[in-house]
Structure formats: C-alpha cells, structure tokens
Amino acid sequence: MSNLQSKFTSFYDKRIFCFIVVTIILAAISICNTLIKQINIQILTTKDYSKPPPLPDWSSIAVKSFHKVFVETDDSRLFNTSFTQSNQSLSPLSVDTAYSLRWIVVTSINYPTKTINKLSKLKDWALVLVADISTPKDWSHPNCVFLSIESQKRLLLEIHDTIPYRHYGRKIIGYIYAIRHGAKIIYETDDDNELISGIEEQVLTFQEISTSNKAYFLPSTPQEMNTFNSKPFFGRAIFGTSTNANTTTNLTMEEQITVNPYHYFGQPNIWPRGYPLRLVGDNISISISLSTVRPLIQQGLANGDPDLDAIFRLTQSDRHQKIDIQFQEKPPVAVSHGLLVPFNSQNTLFHYDAFWALWLPVTTTFRVCDIWRGYFVQRLLWELTPQATLTFHSPSVLQLRNPHNYIRDFEEELQLYTQTEQLIIFLRKWTCSRGGSHLNGVRDCNLFFNKIYFLAVDMVEANFWKMKDAWLCVNFLIDLIKHGYRYDLKYQIPIIKPKATNQQNNSISQQNYTVSSKNIPSTRVAVCVSGQVRTLNMVISSTLPVMTVDRAVYRPKVAWRKFRSGKHTTAMNIQSLLFDQLPAFDVFMFVSTKEKHHREPHVNDTRICESLRPRSSSNRLFCSVVKEMDITNPSTNVTALNSYTYAQSQELRQGLLQQLNGLQQCNAMRKEYSRKSGIQYTHWIRLRPDSIFFEPFPNITSIRFVDETTKQPRIVYATKKKCCCGNEDWFGVGTIETMDAYFDRINLLHTYKNRNIWSAEVFAIDVLTETLKAQLLDNDPRIQVCIYKPKDRRYTGEP
Secondary structure, eight states: OHHHHHHHHHHHHHHHHHHHHHHHHHHHHHHHHHHHHHHHHHHHHOOOTTSOOOOOOGGGOOOOOOSSOOOOOOHHHHHHOOOGGGSOOSSOOOTTTOOOSEEEEEEOSSSOOHHHHHHHTSTTOEEEEEOOTTSOTTOOOTTEEEEOHHHHHHTOOTTGGGSOSSSGGGHHHHHHHHHHTTOSEEEEEOTTEEEOTTOHHHHTSOOSOTTSTTOOSOOSSOEEEEEEOOOOEEOOOEEOSOSSTTOEEEOOEEOOOOOOHHHHTTOTTOOBTTSOGGGTTOOOOOOEEEEEEEEEEEEEEEEESOSBOHHHHHHSSOTTSOOOBOOOOOOOEEEOTTOOOOOOSSEEEEEGGGGGGOOOOSSSOHHHHHHHHHHHHHHHHTTSOTTEEEEEEEEEEEEOOOOOOHHHHHHHTHHHHHHHHHHHHHHHHOOSTTSSSTTTTSOOOSSHHHHHHHHHHHHHHTTSSOHHHHHHHHHHHHHHHHTTOOOOSSOOOOOEEEOOOOTTTTOOOTTOEEEOSSSSOSOEEEEEEESOOTTTTSBOOSSOOTTTOOHHHHTTOTTTGGGGSSOOBHHHHHHHHTGGGSSEEEEEEEEEEOSOSTTSOOTTOGGGGGGGSOSSTTSOEEEEEEEOOOTTSGGGOOGGGGGBTTTTOHHHHHHHHHHHHHHHHHHHHHHHHHHHHOOOOSEEEEEOTTEEESSOOOOGGGSOOBOTTTOOBEEEEEEGGGTTSSOOEEEEEEEHHHHHHHHTGGGGGGGOOOOSOBOHHHHHHHHHHHHHOOEEEOOOTTOOEEEOOOTTOOSTTOO
16 A cells, blocks of 8 residues: 555656646746747837938827817916916826926926925926936825826837936926826926025016016017027137238128027126037127017026036136026017027926927937027027017026036037037028938928928938937927827918007007918018129228229218228128118028139038028028029020120120029029918019118118009119219119019020110110010119129129
8 A cells, every 4th residue: 555655646746847847848938938029029119220210291190099188278368367277286296187288397316306396386387207217216296297217108109218218308208298288388497496586476477578577488479579689790800911000901700690698688708508619708799679579489597506518617617616696687588580599408488389399319418418409499490480489588596506527517518619600500501401411302391390300310410419319309299299289280370460559668468469361561572682792791991992983972971981980891781771771571692603713602601691681580581502504505605695795705794694594593582482481572672792882771662663654663773874884783673573574584585686785784674675664763862872892803704
C-alpha cells in the first residue's frame, strides 16, 4: 500500500511540475507577444521628423464630442456679466467637468505658490496647472484643475508624444485643455509672477478703456490706442578724411524693424529678452500715433525683476543686490505691422481669434522658445485684418524670479544673441507664396492655416528651429480643431470701424462698434512705385543738380526747407509729403535690377522697399524685386521703337521698356491683391522711387479727374519740363478706371503706328486718347514733384 501511495505522490508532483513549467512558458510567450506588439506599434507610430509634415485638409478634420456641450457666448456676456459656470470654487476643480470662459494656464514643479493663490481667487476665472515629471503628485488647490501626467495622456492629443517631459512646452497641453473646456480667453503666466498687491481685482476684469494708464488688459473689440510706428533712422555715421572732424561723408539710413517697449514705459536703458543686440546702444526715437486696432495678443509688463536677457544681468546689474525695476503706468501701446517686437509667455493674454498662436517650439532652448513663438505669431497677425495686433500694457505683476544661473541663461540665450535680427529680417521679407523650397510653386496660400503651416516649415529651412517643431505646430492646429476651436479657413476678420465717441471724456465704449458693410473706406488709393531705386535711401543734398531741378522751382517752397538740412532721404520726403497726405492707401512696388551696379538690389532682396513701408498698420506694402527684361531678346524688339526719340541708344530703349513693363507689373500686383482680398481702390498713383516733392500733396478728392466741359476723364501728371528741361514723365494720378489703361499701355506698343519721332509722353497721350478719350494734364500747380538723380551718375542710363 505504501509503495502505491509513493508512486501516486511522485506522479502527482510531476504533473504539478509540468503544469508550472507550461504556465511559465505560456506566460513568457504572452509577454513576448505583448512586447513585440508594443515595439511594432512604436515603429508604426514613430514619425520621421527629418521630413516636413503633410499639409492637412483642415476641413476634413472631425470635431470630437465631449461630455457636455460648451455654449457660445457673445462679447457682452464675456466681458460684462458674471456666470455661474466659472465662479470661484472653494474646492479643486474636476479634470473632467471643469468649465470656464476664462482660463489661466500655468506649468510648475512646485507646490502652489503665492502667485497661484492670488490667481485662483480671481472671480470668473479658472486655473489649470499642467504637471511635469517633477511636479508633486499630490498638487491640489481650490478653483484649480491639476492636469497630471496621466490626465494628459487620457486627452489623446496629437501633440502629446511630440512634447518632451521636463520642458516648458508642457503648457501647450494646458492650452488645448482650456479650449476644450470652454475658453474664450486664455491668460498664461508663471508661478513666480505675482499680481501686484492692491490691483489684483482690476487686472483681468477688462473694465478700463484703452486710454487709461490702468488698462492692464482689454477686450478684443476694436479700439483706438497709441501705436508704435515704423520710422527710418540714421545708422552709425562713417567719418571721412575731411579737415572738419565733425563732417560726415556718409550717412546710412536704416529702416526701423523693431522697437524697445520698455522705453515707452519709462525705462530706456534696459531691453527685453529677445531684443536685437546690435540695436541696444542705438538712440532710436519712438514714433507714436493713434490707430484703431484689435488687440488679439496682449503683453503685460512686470515690475521687480522683469524679463531681461543674461547679458544685461551679467553686465548691468549688481549680483549682490536684487534687481528692482519699476515701469511707469501708461496707456497701452500697439505694434504696427512692419515692426516685430519680442514678447514672452509670462504675463500674456490671448483672445479667441489668436488661439492658433498658443503653441511653443520645443527644439529650441527654454530661454528661446517663447521669444521665437512671439516673433512667429506676430508675422502671421499681418495676414489677418490690418487691425489685428500685439499690444503692451502697464505692469500688472511683480516678478519674484526663481533662482537662475546667469551663465547657464547666457548659454541658453545664444541663439537670441546671434539670430534675432536675422529672424526679424526673414519674417519681414517672408511671403507665403514665395517662401522656402517646400511645395514652392504649388502652395495654396488662400487658407490662413496653410500660411501657418508654410511659415513653420520655412523657419526650419532657415535654421531657426527643427522639423519637429513644424510637426508640433501642425499637430497643435489639428488638436485645436478636434477639440472645438471654431475658425474660418480663410480667416479674414472683418475690418470694424468705431462709431463717433464722446469727445469730452475721450472715452471709447467697448460696445460702441459696428462692422463695416464694405472691406474698404470710400476712398482708397493704390500707389505704384516702379523704376530705379538709385536715390531712394540717399540723403537729399541742400543743392539739387541743375539738370534735374532748376533752383527757381524749389527755392520758394516753404515745405521744402526742412528737407534741405542734409538729414532727410528721398524715401522720407515721399513718406512726409505724399503718403502722410493720402487717405487709406497701399503701396505696390515693382523693382527690376541688372544686379551689376552698387545701387541696384539683388533679385528677391525686398529690403530695398522697406523705407517706403507705410507708417500706419492699416496701410500695406507689397514688393517684388526681379531680373530686368533684356532688350536684346527678339520678343522685345518692337518695330515702333525705331521711331522712338532715343532709338539709337540701346540703354534708353531698355529704360523705356523697363518703365512700361514695371507699370504693367504693378497693375498686375494690384489686380491680384484686389481679387484675393476683395479690396477695391478708387485712385491709382504712378510714382518713381527717385521722386522728391516740394509741397504736400493735395487732398486727392479735391483733384478734378473729369473735364467739366467735355466730360472726358483726366490723368494729372508731372513731367521734367516743369522741373528744368525735357519731357520725361515721372508722376501720374487718376481714377482707377482711367489709370488701368495708362498702366497697361505696353500691350499696345506693338501696334503703335505713329510715324513721327515720339516720346514716352506722346505714346501715353495717344494711347489714352484712342482707348478712353482721356486727357493728360500737367498744369496742376499743387503737384510739385521732380526727381533726384545721384550726383555721381556718369552716363545716361546708369542707375
């Protein structure tokens, strides 16, 4: 019996052993399969960041459905009414059910700070804290959402895997969360930016008007406010060998590309992080005007230890003392299009129409990412209505700066020191249709989100960030749409004009605006600038060459006297005496070049046009610099040129063809812009870039463009015979219908039958007489304009 029991026990032990072995094997196989699946998934989902992301079909992106429907609100409710959904909560807010129209987004690795405590108490606001690896896992605070790492993963965002941990860019997840949970306004800050004591309840209430020193933040409705203007200035003078040590032989003009906002708020000797270092020592005066703008992005300043770069901290401050800078309180100031100004992510407010601008690059350093974002989105604001802008506001926070290693900050800011000015120039020159090489020639730039895509990719090619950031930008836009962001594909925000306001109290009502029924004012002028830019940026001499202008023409002119000081360029003359006298206008500049003379620009180098960029952000500049047409090409050998006054001179025949071609190309630029934007013009001006005015241009509506007797249309123009001699034409103005034929007359050159010797003016008169029965008049005494040719010009036809 015992032997039988022993055998049974042995058999039973073997079966258990086999079962255990089989179980282990099966478990190992299961684990291996799981690992293999995870590896395969990782391989399949890993993006190739060396190549540009595909351009999405934005309209096909489906919006996700959420746990509740977040309702739309109008501006009156958003700014003037309390609402129960976002009233201050005495308990932490639920990640899943929190809802507010106004969200504060912060990322931090600390327990709630004094800054968080103050922000959490603001009425009608909710706060979301975006966690990172080092954030305490038990972080909690009343009226705040703690978006833990696990909660971030559950959002299933396209951007999630693109954003590294231990990175400031984790805030981007908070932006999407806020938008998903009702946001119409997003305020971003850091946990060491404390609301200034005594004004906590005023900062984010939007109750002040734009002329108030205490307008810490404003609604996005259009309002009149101070605006930084772009104003040319003298660069460093180069001293020559003159016996007079104080005499300069060269004065170089620079187009203003940025402005130091700290100067406006009473601190001209400090500069913000991201300001071009080369310009720090330049004493550039600030030009301010009043403009109607829509402040879509608003930067509040910080007292105490504000956002300065490491070079300032290492060289201009005492490392043994705390920095304590106090800015003046002043009315907000807007940045006109054409200027690009650094702004950060530390005390910044975004309105709904600018939520596309909220992402942050992750391939730059921490000290660069928000500055690069700021420049990127400012350039895109130019693609919206001319009123869409960035504004700067009086200080509303006290920067209690967390401990920093200044040398490490310096290392992280190297890209700012070496590339900021390059980035500004790149962005000012950038156009969507002719940006980088990616999809060049086949770009669809009608959609605003496409423009964001192409600029993000073009900045990779220009070495400002890496391709991963282009992917992040695209994924962010996709997440925006999926999580309820409503947008217009073309994103053309209507231009809105303010109604008349009370002159006595100089106040502007937030609700006192109406949308214009048209895209343009009743009078809008297109200015065509074509021809050689030889003297555009040259200082005008106090004595003009006699063969250009007879002294009797300009000596008696009162307005001319200030331009005889030797401190003004041709461009400054045009800006003051022509552009500043016009109503709403845009400039279309077509420059042809041989690239052979030092006064000629290179092809596509549009910097030459910048000195004629309108000073007001509501007026635009369009510029094209191309290779000059070749007169020796058989297609340009027109028979009619044989009877041209200067037929024997190839240089002068070449000049005539460039003139006629430039006018036609200018007209084509104007027509294309009108077609795409819907903007229509009432008047056309033809202007040579070497023109100088001796009197302010008259009110364009006071010029009679129709003969009262014959009812024939008129073009008023200026010629050389009014200045000294000959009959070259260099200026013309008329209604858009009449000037259309004037600009496109090159099309009729091959059929021109005049057998007599003819000039450019005779050809223009004949064309207009035959096609429109129009008149060319050069006897308006109010239009006093001649041209300024270089004194060192050696031969006819030289630039």
